[in-house]
Amino acid sequence: MIELNQVYTHDFQFTQDDVIKFADVTGDHNPVHLDPVYAATTLFKKPIIHGMLGAAVFSKVFGTLFPGDGTIYLKQSLSFRNPLYVGTAYQAVFTVLEVEKEKNRLTIETLIKETGTGTLITKGEATVMVTPDKLS
Numbered sequence: 001m002i003e004l005n006q007v008y009t010h011d012f013q014f015t016q017d018d019v020i021k022f023a024d025v026t027g028d029h030n031p032v033h034l035d036p037v038y039a040a041t042t043l044f045k046k047p048i049i050h051g052m053l054g055a056a057v058f059s060k061v062f063g064t065l066f067p068g069d070g071t072i073y074l075k076q077s078l079s080f081r082n083p084l085y086v087g088t089a090y091q092a093v094f095t096v097l098e099v100e101k102e103k104n105r106l107t108i109e110t111l112i113k114e115t116g117t118g119t120l121i122t123k124g125e126a127t128v129m130v131t132p133d134k135l136s
Helices: 016-026 051-064
Strands: 007-012 072-080 090-100 105-114 120-129
Touching: 007 051, 016 051, 051 072, 051 090, 051 105, 051 120, 072 105
Parallel strands: none
Antiparallel strands: 007 090, 072 120, 090 105, 105 120
8 A cells, every 4th residue: 555655766777778779769869878989078978878768767667666557657747967877776766745545646756866876866756646456
């Protein structure tokens, strides 16, 4: 049963192959994500992961882990605070901010933090609809 202030965490990292696949699916072939020579000339100094690829972990968690099967993603705000890098360990942190039992809806804070430093990478808030059994 999901409750107010409940916290769920999910550890993850991405490979360069993941970045290439995401670029191919979305068509976003910006060289800052794919070309180390180009990326070296930017303020990041090396390729960065697409912010939306990082945020896609929220969809994975909502649909399969927390709240899980049957969850419908309704809304998401995002603020990209720092870049994501290939091979770096991250943790997605989900905190239940509001429970609307009558609508089967949850408002959940969505964060991505770098595991080693705790640096905030991405911050947002999601609204999801869940199956009634998750709130009873």
